[in-house]
Amino acid sequence: MAELDSTYFSKEGLAKLKKELESLKTKKRKEIAGRLEYAKSLGDLSENSEYQEAKESQIMNEAKIAELEDMLRRAVVVEHSASRGQVDIGSQVAVEDISGKRLNFTIVGANEASPAENKISNESPLGKALLNHKKGETVSAHTPKGVLEYKIVDII
Known part of the structure; x- marks a missing residue:
C-alpha cells in the first residue's frame, strides 16, 4: 500500500x-x-x-x-484495470446527474487533473465519491454547490 x-x-x-x-x-x-x-x-x-x-x-x-x-x-x-469493475485512478467513468445529463471523466492523480480535458483528481469531491464504486451505483459528492448525486453508467 x-x-x-x-x-x-x-x-x-x-x-x-x-x-x-x-x-x-x-x-x-x-x-x-x-x-x-x-x-x-x-x-x-x-x-x-x-x-x-x-x-x-x-x-x-x-x-x-x-x-x-x-x-x-x-x-x-497507477495502472488501471477495467476488469476490477470498480472506479479507481486511471478509470474512465461515465456518470449521469439527477437530470439525466451524461458526463465523462478520467480519474487521475491530483497533479494530472485538467478539467478542460475531463480529467478529475482522485482528491476532488467527485473523484473521492466515485472511487471504489461500481457500475450502476449512485454516489454523493459534497461540493461547494452542495451535495450532488451521480449514477455510474459505465467504467472503462
Whole structure:
C-alpha cells in the first residue's frame, strides 16, 4: 500500500513530469546561466536589473526543480484495470446527474487533473465519491454547490 503522501501518476503523466524536470535542469539552467553571464558583463551588480531578474529566474527554476524532484520521489504509477469493475485512478467513468445529463471523466492523480480535458483528481469531491464504486451505483459528492448525486453508467 502506498504512503499517504504518495503522488499518483499514470505512465504518461510520470513521463511528462520527467521530461519537464529534465528540461528545467538542462535547457532552462543553461538559458539562465547565459543571462547571468551577460548581466555580469554589464558591470555593477548592485543596480543591474538584468542580473536581478536572472537571479530571480534562477531561484524560481531551482524551486520548481526541487518541487518536481519531490513529486518524483513520492510518485506511484497507477495502472488501471477495467476488469476490477470498480472506479479507481486511471478509470474512465461515465456518470449521469439527477437530470439525466451524461458526463465523462478520467480519474487521475491530483497533479494530472485538467478539467478542460475531463480529467478529475482522485482528491476532488467527485473523484473521492466515485472511487471504489461500481457500475450502476449512485454516489454523493459534497461540493461547494452542495451535495450532488451521480449514477455510474459505465467504467472503462
